[in-house]
Amino acid sequence: MFIDIICGARPNFIKISPIVRELQILEKKAKNNILFRIVHTGQHYDKSMSKSFFNELGIPKPHINLNAKSGSHAKQTSEIMIRYEKLLRKNKPALCLVVGDVNSTLACSVVAKKNGIKIAHVEAGLRSGDMNMPEEINRIVTDSISDIFFTTSLNANKNLLSEGKKSNQIYFVGNTMIDTLIYFKNKLIKPKVFTKEDLRKKNYFVLTLHRPVNVDNKSNYEKILNQISFHCDGRKIIYPAHPRTANNIKNIKLPKNIIVTKPMSYLEFLFLIKNSSAVITDSGGITEETTYLKIPCLTIRKNTERPETILIGSNILIGNNVNRLKKYLSKINAKKWKKSKVPQKWDGITSKRIVKVIHRLLSNNV
């Protein structure tokens, strides 16, 4: 009896790493061990988007790589589904563990469910209410067919209960992304750009923007970058760009103090944000990391599926009126940011809780 651990995109690797480590610890102790198979869908495939994460986070080489690669959402999702179904025809796990909200999460959960395999969803119950985001559709579909829900917040429990899930299916365990951050926080690596650009601690900004709504329209993209550049008090803004965004950047006029780099490795990126004055982003996961590190964070989105990063964390939603950036960047420049707290159970032992539950469920035949 074994479980499948599905991963495909950059944030997935960060989320599965502590779960795999926990399973390996049990394997070494030959105690309560659970056999597992890591299935990489191939959604992210560049070395900087995939292999570097496996190397740095010490995740063993995937047992299976479905090599689905890029394409439209339908093409990518269907390619993963066809390939995962072929794999399941040969060998079926007792449980399929999926994480997060990417296309790989949705594709593999649908295939597993139709093959009679139970699904455990890590980071279940997050809802932005914005059906224009592919991730929201992925979350809702995955949760609609999952059997076990591991959540990062009590708000996610509430969302699941309101959708008719039973309380004995839901486990509020905390955040595996924060497990990874806590495990590696003393092993961070100074990226080359730090020395090259002569950066000083707490005297530069970090920017990540990759969502189509922010980067696909040239004039909107330029407006956002100009606002940030103009109101950052002359400081440098380091922008590690996703391969998809790198193409958009070629077509715009980039302000001088915005320095674009290739995607960074996990340990380099965390070093960069930990030492920054603030982070400006449209990512969800990064708002959790900045909340844990208590670094001011401005999110260029209209909504968030992670309200705790706003309610008690260090994050602020800018919305789609980028003129609001001025107000919040001035606060950061004046070092007047809100006092924030780390959410409950974001304590580094979430994966232990998850593995304990899985062991109990498997012992009872799920």
Ligand code: UD1
């Ligand atoms: C995906 C997730 C998003 C997550 C992001 C993190 C979905 C719907 N979206 O978005 O939630 O925040 O990962 O990084 O699953 N590409 C490469 N090399 C790679 C991977 C991608 O060049 O290794 C390029 C391809 O041209 C591809 C494009 O990036 O078409 C987009 O990749 P894709 O996996 O479709 O979505 P992301 O934007 O990465």
